[in-house]
Amino acid sequence: MPLHVPPAPAPALRSVLAALGSAATLHEAVLTPALRALPGPKTAELPLPVHVLDRVTSGGRPPRTRLAGWRFLIRCGERYVAAADTRLTADGWVFSHFFEGPYVTATERALRQAEGLGKNYQPRLLSVPELYMLTLWLHGAVGADAAAGLPAAADLLVPLAPAPPGIAAYRPHPVSELLPVLTHRLTPRTPPVPPSLAAPAA
Structure with missing residues (x-):
């Protein structure tokens, strides 16, 4: 079934298109040589809101998420070659930066995989900075x-590659199953209490 890709804020899209049309911006994008090297028109597609997972604790309180930006995949010809991030400022949504790397192809692969799950979802990205982890968040409330x-x-989280050790990339996990794993990894371990010096000798 098709994914219901949410519309990005118009100023965010305009800022990315302006950056794509700026020779100076593309020249300065040192981390994205493909944008400079590949000829032909480039388009910004598949806008995804990027949420950050905050306040993951073992106290039973639900974690919080915050919107960190919108990400667009940049297509050149038949393939996606980079991504563009935008951020919210006091003046509205603005272009932040271009980047390449494994998360571009991983996002495309996870989106294609999600289309075959047989259920409607609204795709988002969910970042867990403490674990250097990015997931495709498939939200069931498509509207x-x-x-x-x-x-x-019941939402699904699909870890993108590279995923943290012990977590399989591209495997859809219900939030109810993966969140406890993340909570365990992010909860500081309590150091063992040393035996009391006052304890009687055996």
Whole structure:
């Protein structure tokens, strides 16, 4: 079934298109040689809101998410060669930077995989900075505001490659299953209490 890709804020899209049309911006994009080297028109597609997972604790309180930006995949010809991030400022949405790397192809692969799951989802990205982890968040409420909301228990999280050790990339996990794993990894371990010096000798 098709994914319901949410519309990005118009100023965010305009800022990316302006950056793509700026020779100076592309020349300065040192981390994206493909944007400079590949000829032909380049388009910004598949806008995805990027949420950050905050306040993951073992105390039973639900974690919080915050919208960090919108990401666009940049197509040149038949393939995606880079991505563009935007951020919110006091003056509205603005272009942030271009980048290449494994998360571009990983996002495309995960989106293609999600289209075959047989259920309608609203795709988002969910970042877990402490684990250097990025997931495709498949939100079941397809008509929801893409800039808000928390992961529901039945939503799916698809870790993108490279994933943290012990977590399989591209395997869809219900939030109810993966979130406890993330909580365990992010919860500081309590150091063992040393035996009391006052304890009687055996």
